[in-house]
Amino acid sequence: METKICTKCKKAIIQTGEFFPIDKRTYDGLGARCRSCVTIVNKERYKYFPQKSKEYRESHKEQLKKNKHEYYLKNIERQKEKRKKYYWEHREEAYRHAVEWKKDNPDKLTASSHKRYEKVKEHHKELTRRWKQDHKEERNIAWQARRAKKKSLEYSLTPEQWEQTKIYFENKCCYCGKEQKLTQDHFVPLEKNGEYSRNNILPACQTCNSSKANKSFFEWYPKYQFYSEERLRHILEFLGYN
Secondary structure: OOEEEOOOOOOEEEOOOOOOOEOOOOOOOEOOOOHHHHHHHHHHHHHHOHHHOHHHHHHOHHHHHHHHHHHHHHOHHHHHHHHHHHHHHHHHHHHHHHHHHHHHOHHHOOHHHHHHHHHHHHHHHHHHHHHHHHOHHHHHHHHHHHHHHHOOOOEOOOHHHHHHHHHHOOOOOOOOOOOOOEEEEEOOOHHHOOOEOOOOEEEEEHHHHHHHOOOOHHHHHHHOOOOOHHHHHHHHHHHOOO
């Protein structure tokens, strides 16, 4: 078996977790000192810092618990923010683990745990629904980018560029000029290799977007019922057409 030299006692010891403490920061996953040397060093350290020893923690368990509770009360807002941040960063992982555990351990669930599980499940569904509702623009941009990526086309439009585009057209449909819910329309259709970028995406209401579909802009818009030469020039100037 492979051996490892302890940096303190300089002895060659079998390189396993039985003789060396686990340390994931090292290349072999083991500490530099053997367990015997670590024990000696810790005993020497506890002479100067007795509160770190296991004996001290066992004999002052109630006092340490009281100190911890007092610290929590003094920093309760900070602790709440910390827990809230951790929850939001790991909520999907926690929910997934809960679902997997329920599937693997159906017999261990009591009536109360079933009720609690269903309550948490509904809570996560509500959070997911709210998130989707509050991030419709980002989800739509991501979906459009995936469509362009599948066709090996450029997909560089950002949420900031999309907001600037809507502001340029005064948050109105660029084709009919109405203030309605705006969708992203490809000036050059995706089926005709129109890229998903700032130079090819225009704000359009659902009616105009559906009417244009995959038609060529220069063939469709002059015949459209809401045709306007002023809006035509405005669109071409924005896209950089002469």
